[in-house]
Amino acid sequence: ELKVEQNPLFLSMQEGKNYTIYCNYSTTSDRLYWYRQDPGKSLESLFVLLSNGAVKQEGRLMASLDTKARLSTLHITAAVHDLSATYFCAVDTYNAGNMLTFGGGTRLMVKP
Amino acid sequence: DTGVSQNPRHKITKRGQNVTFRCDPISEHNRLYWYRQTLGQGPEFLTYFQNEAQLEKSRLLSDRFSAERPKGSFSTLEIQRTEQGDSAMYLCASRPFTGQGANYGYTFGSGTRLTVV
Numbered sequence: 001e002l003k004v005e006q007n008p009l010f011l012s013m014q015e016g017k018n019y020t021i022y023c024n025y026s027t028t029s030d031r032l033y034w035y036r037q038d039p040g041k042s043l044e045s046l047f048v049l050l051s052n053g054a055v056k057q058e059g060r061l062m063a064s065l066d067t068k069a070r071l072s073t074l075h076i077t078a079a080v081h082d083l084s085a086t087y088f089c090a091v092d093t094y095n096a097g098n099m100l101t102f103g104g105g106t107r108l109m110v111k112p
Numbered sequence: 113d114t115g116v117s118q119n120p121r122h123k124i125t126k127r128g129q130n131v132t133f134r135c136d137p138i139s140e141h142n143r144l145y146w147y148r149q150t151l152g153q154g155p156e157f158l159t160y161f162q163n164e165a166q167l168e169k170s171r172l173l174s175d176r177f178s179a180e181r182p183k184g185s186f187s188t189l190e191i192q193r194t195e196q197g198d199s200a201m202y203l204c205a206s207r208p209f210t211g212q213g214a215n216y217g218y219t220f221g222s223g224t225r226l227t228v229v
Contacts, residue, residue, distance in 0.1 A: 004154075031217075033217055033218070035220075040225075041222070042203060042220045042221060042222045042223050043155070043203070043220040045217050045218070045219070045220075048217045088154050088155075090154075090155075098143070098209075099145065099157045099160055099168065100145070100147075100155070100157065100205075100218060101157065102154030102155050102156075103154055104153060104154050105152075105153070105154050
């Protein structure tokens with residue numbers, strides 16, 4: 001069974017600081033996704049990573065994928081308060097029916 | 113197209129009652145998924161359809177849960193004899209299965225928040 005683990009589960013950081021969220025998964029994956037969720041809201045797609053070595057950046061967020069290590073990272077550069085949210089990684093695999101399996105989420109709080 | 117639409121946004125029901133939620137996917141998306149999310153957890157897969165065919169339903173939480181997509185367009189998720197443990201956010205997502213769009217992920221609706229009292 002595919003398992004997806006994120007760490008840390010909770011992250012409190014000061015504005016302007018850098019930090020990385022890690023996402024490990026247990027079996028071969030076809031695609032890895034990062035989502036943002038604000039309290040009481042649905043999931044907003046941030047990145048889709050399709051292949052080993054893929055790196056995508058949007059604003060202060062950068063995501064990368066290492067399929068050999070079964071690891072993805074979401075790096076936050078010079079955090080701002082507006083980035084406060086819960087971030088989920090998710091994996092889907094063709095052999096598992098192309099359904100997303102989510103990690104437990106990382107709750108990020110950026111303090112002014 | 114306004115994205116994936118879910119109704120109602122909120123539902124409060126008494127224990128033992130039946131509830132039904134509706135999801136209208138993006139029109140050209142042939143795959144439709146249902147997820148459940150409890151507080152502080154990641155979404156948990158329930159079931160999915162390709163067009164009108166339900167391809168995976170073993171993850172539905174119990175036989176009280178059922179889903180349909182009769183014409184391959186909108187879908188409904190029904191929970192019979194609701195229990196307090198059913199309280200959660202129910203999310204619907206859709207995506208194209210083939211073509212370049214298949215690599216660009218799932219679009220989620222705003223969800224239906226169910227409270228069983």
